Amino acid sequence: MATSLAHAAVRLGxxxxxxxxxxxxxxxxxxxxxxxxxxxxxxxxxxxxxxxxTRKDARVKPLKAAGDSEFYRYTxxxxxINLTEKGKVLSAPRWALRKHQMPLKYLESLxxxxxxxxxxxxxxxxxxxxxxxxxxxxxxEHFPTHQVMYYDWGxxxxxxxxxxxxxxxxxxxxxISAYPATKVQSGxxxxxxxxxxxxxxxxxxxxxxxxxxxxxxxxxxxxxxxxYEEVIxxxxxxxxxxxxxxSFAATHxxxxxxxxxxxxxxxxxxxxxxxNAVLMYKTRKVFDNILWWWFLCSLNADCMxxxxxxxxxxxxEDNRRTYAQCHRFDxxxxxxxxxxLYHHNDSYYNFEKQIKFHGGFDVQRDSSxxxxxxxxxx
Numbered sequence: 001m002a003t004s005l006a007h008a009a010v011r012l013g014x015x016x017x018x019x020x021x022x023x024x025x026x027x028x029x030x031x032x033x034x035x036x037x038x039x040x041x042x043x044x045x046x047x048x049x050x051x052x053x054t055r056k057d058a059r060v061k062p063l064k065a066a067g068d069s070e071f072y073r074y075t076x077x078x079x080x081i082n083l084t085e086k087g088k089v090l091s092a093p094r095w096a097l098r099k100h101q102m103p104l105k106y107l108e109s110l111x112x113x114x115x116x117x118x119x120x121x122x123x124x125x126x127x128x129x130x131x132x133x134x135x136x137x138x139x140x141e142h143f144p145t146h147q148v149m150y151y152d153w154g155x156x157x158x159x160x161x162x163x164x165x166x167x168x169x170x171x172x173x174x175x176i177s178a179y180p181a182t183k184v185q186s187g188x189x190x191x192x193x194x195x196x197x198x199x200x201x202x203x204x205x206x207x208x209x210x211x212x213x214x215x216x217x218x219x220x221x222x223x224x225x226x227x228y229e230e231v232i233x234x235x236x237x238x239x240x241x242x243x244x245x246x247s248f249a250a251t252h253x254x255x256x257x258x259x260x261x262x263x264x265x266x267x268x269x270x271x272x273x274x275x276n277a278v279l280m281y282k283t284r285k286v287f288d289n290i291l292w293w294w295f296l297c298s299l300n301a302d303c304m305x306x307x308x309x310x311x312x313x314x315x316x317e318d319n320r321r322t323y324a325q326c327h328r329f330d331x332x333x334x335x336x337x338x339x340x341l342y343h344h345n346d347s348y349y350n351f352e353k354q355i356k357f358h359g360g361f362d363v364q365r366d367s368s369x370x371x372x373x374x375x376x377x378x
Contacts (some may be wrong), residue, residue, distance in 0.1 A: 063243070069093050074293050076340040085340075090296040090303060093180060100200045100295070107207045107282045110236050115228045118208030119281065123151035123174065123198050125191065129159045130367035131214035137371035138214075138361075140167060142221040146210075151198040153191060167376040174198060180299055192330045193304045196294045203291070208281035209237070215365045216277050223360040227279070227351055236281030237290060237338065239350040240361070276363060278334070289341040290334065297333045304333060 074087035083346055108112070120139050124132045132150070139148055150163060151174040163171045176182055176194040195211060202209045231238050297303040341359040355361065 045166070047247065048286055070097065071297060073103055074296075077291070078340075079343050085284065089291075090300050092299055096299060100197075101204050104200075104203060104282060104287065106284045106287060107236070108284070109279050110207075110232050110283050112228075112232065114207055115281075117206070117207045118146070118210050118281070120146055120148040120201055120210045120212060121151070121198055121202045122148065122212050122214060122261045123153050123191070123195065124214055125153045126156045126159060128214045129155060130369070131365070133162075133373055134364070134367050135212060135214050135216050136166065136373045138216070138218040140374050142218040144168075145273075149198075149202050151201075153194070165375040165377070167374045169373070172198075172201075174201070180301070191261060193298045196291070196298045200295055203282045210280065210342045211280070213276040215363045216361055217364050218361045220359045223355055223358045226354045230351055230354070231281070233281060234348050235276050235341070236283040236286040237341075237349050238279040239338070239346075239352075240277045240279075240355050241350075241363070242353050277361065283339075290337045293337055294333055296329070298330070304330070 025345075056204050069091045071089050072218065073089050076085055078085045120143070122132060124133065136148060136150075146168070148169045149172060150169050151172050152160065153174060153176065160171060163169060174197070175189075176197060179194065180195060182194070199209050199211055227238060228356075280291060282291065338349055339346070
């Protein structure tokens with residue numbers, strides 16, 4: 001009797017083990033098959049637009065990578081030739097999608113009641129800390145009700161201690177070394193590419209973000225009233241200053257992976273927008289057409305930084321129609337995306353005339369030492 005019970009127990013144990021193996025296999029297979037099915041039917045779980053993974057495209061890597069990354073092809077409507085254009089495939093590690101809580105919840109409507117609900121976002125290394133203190137003071141002075149999320153890209157200990165008591169400032173340690181593109185980037189390319197990671201982090205809990213470089217100095221916030229009306233009208237995106245060259249001249253043409261943008265078209269010879277100050281909201285229009293693809297591009301070094309040369313070699317006075325052997329990283333990417341979204345009409349999204357030319361802010365690339373940010377005791 002005891003022997004029979006023992007044999008029965010062994011058989012039961014083997015049966016349970018076999019069932020466990022089958023369940024684990026089924027679970028893993030289901031997860032893999034679900035990923036494959038989602039990729040093959042061209043759905044994009046992080047955007048309502050048709051930018052999708054193209055697993056049926058023979059140029060894409062083998063399917064074995066699907067468990068670690070998702071792949072998307074940038075698409076946009078080119079009204080000049082009445083076609084939907086497609087760029088190359090961009091990959092997104094799944095850990096990065098989880099970290100940034102994708103899919104992000106949209107701001108369903110941008111209006112007069114929520115257009116002021118943005119936070120200032122800036123990020124600094126130790127060598128730009130003094131500049132950032134001047135920028136912070138001007139934010140506190142002219143936007144006293146707004147919070148600042150200050151992302152730490154490698155501050156010294158004494159600098160962190162200076163940040164802690166500042167009014168309305170949240171210090172956030174942010175390690176960018178895990179992002180794949182940083183493995184091959186260096187210097188300014190690494191940090192300019194990482195802007196969007198901080199922006200996306202801030203958008204998790206805020207409707208909008210006003211990104212500012214450490215060089216921004218606000219002078220008069222009253223002129224921004226006009227800006228709020230404009231960003232409501234265009235559904236949530238604003239540049240504030242022009243560069244003295246075109247997108248065509250300062251974008252690496254052969255290797256840019258964001259899109260098949262017609263950089264040789266007449267519209268591309270228009271002046272380029274600077275990305276030192278950008279106001280953006282997570283509306284469906286702006287997130288799906290600019291922020292999402294900016295994020296994906298920054299995850300791929302050959303998209304964001306196909307070359308590491310910032311120094312442009314303009315031919316005489318031609319700074320618009322001849323490629324100047326340079327690339328401006330996030331500035332190049334965001335210009336392409338905004339141009340495609342707003343059909344190469346930057347009057348829809350660049351408000352330099354309304355803001356900068358009317359004394360809203362200035363750019364100073366060093367510290368004057370004249371400003372001391374306000375401290376608070378909580």
